[in-house]
Amino acid sequence: MFGRVRFVLNETSHPGNVGSAARAIKTMGFGRLVLAAPRAGAGILRDPEAIALASGADDVLANALVLPDLDAALQGVSWAVALSARSREYGPPNADPRESAALAVEHAGQGDAVAFVFGSERTGLSNADVERCNALVHIPANPEYSSLNLSQAVQLIAWEMRMACLAHERGHAPGAALATAPAVLSPGAAQHEALATRDDVEGMLAHLERALVDLDFLDPDNPKKLMTRLRRLFAKSHLAREEVNILRGIAKHILERRMRR
Numbered sequence: 254m255f256g257r258v259r260f261v262l263n264e265t266s267h268p269g270n271v272g273s274a275a276r277a278i279k280t281m282g283f284g285r286l287v288l289a290a291p292r293a294g295a296g297i298l299r300d301p302e303a304i305a306l307a308s309g310a311d312d313v314l315a316n317a318l319v320l321p322d323l324d325a326a327l328q329g330v331s332w333a334v335a336l337s338a339r340s341r342e343y344g345p346p347n348a349d350p351r352e353s354a355a356l357a358v359e360h361a362g363q364g365d366a367v368a369f370v371f372g373s374e375r376t377g378l379s380n381a382d383v384e385r386c387n388a389l390v391h392i393p394a395n396p397e398y399s400s401l402n403l404s405q406a407v408q409l410i411a412w413e414m415r416m417a418c419l420a421h422e423r424g425h426a427p428g429a430a431l432a433t434a435p436a437v438l439s440p441g442a443a444q445h446e447a448l449a450t451r452d453d454v455e456g457m458l459a460h461l462e463r464a465l466v467d468l469d470f471l472d473p474d475n476p477k478k479l480m481t482r483l484r485r486l487f488a489k490s491h492l493a494r495e496e497v498n499i500l501r502g503i504a505k506h507i508l509e510r511r512m513r514r
């Protein structure tokens with residue numbers, strides 16, 4: 254379970270934060286740290302400040318993956334959670350840290366990789382980065398000063414994930430932790446049905462987008478927020494793999510009909 258959880262730091266600047274994040278996740282039993290496009294490049298892992306602050310988690314630091322962008326960092330992940338110090342008008346459904354950990358464990362429990370994505374020190378995550386994820390989490394800190402240090406945000410989420418993973422291992426019924434989650438976040442898929450992965454949903458959205466352009470429903474020169482709204486709709490509905498296949502089938506038929514004409 255713990256091995257299926259990735260902590261992704263996007264465009265991080267400070268080596269000290271990378272070292273501290275390594276320590277934060279190791280103290281909670283995790284070991285997968287992924288850096289997407291760190292400002293200083295892959296050398297950040299060997300920075301003396303990173304090594305000093307990682308302390309006994311130097312192995313996590315040394316084994317961290319450095320990837321060119323967020324898409325690469327999320328490859329193979331079926332459930333991704335964006336962490337934001339700010340609230341957003343658009344984007345995936347909101348959850349609090351505890352609810353998001355319960356849901357992530359539900360995905361990990363069926364064998365899927367899950368990721369928590371943290372933004373850069375200066376600008377946080379862009380809207381486009383947030384949209385790549387299935388849920389958006391804000392740590393409900395002091396409303397007058399709610400921006401935590403990056404590695405401290407990692408620590409808090411790692412702790413919530415540890416609690417959720419241990420509860421799962423103790424044999425709490427899957428979904429039991431979800432009893433308190435809002436309906437908008439409870440899985441829509443019937444029990445025992447395989448949930449679609451992020452890659453499945455991204456592939457379906459690209460397919461659907463082509464079909465909507467073909468139907469003249471979507472104007473590629475003036476797309477407005479249509480795909481963003483659809484992304485949000487599908488994020489809310491916890492699609493099963495089978496349901497993604499139905500949607501792809503519909504898109505396929507739309508595109509084929511046009512070709513026959």
Ligand code: SAH
Pocket residue numbers: 336337338339370371372373374375376377378390391392393394399400401402403406
């Ligand atoms: N100045 C940035 C904040 C950067 S803090 C901004 O305005 O967005 C660095 C990262 O730590 C954030 O991108 C987020 O991933 C995480 N973080 C900090 N405080 C948080 C909070 N209250 N809730 C959720 N994530 C938080």
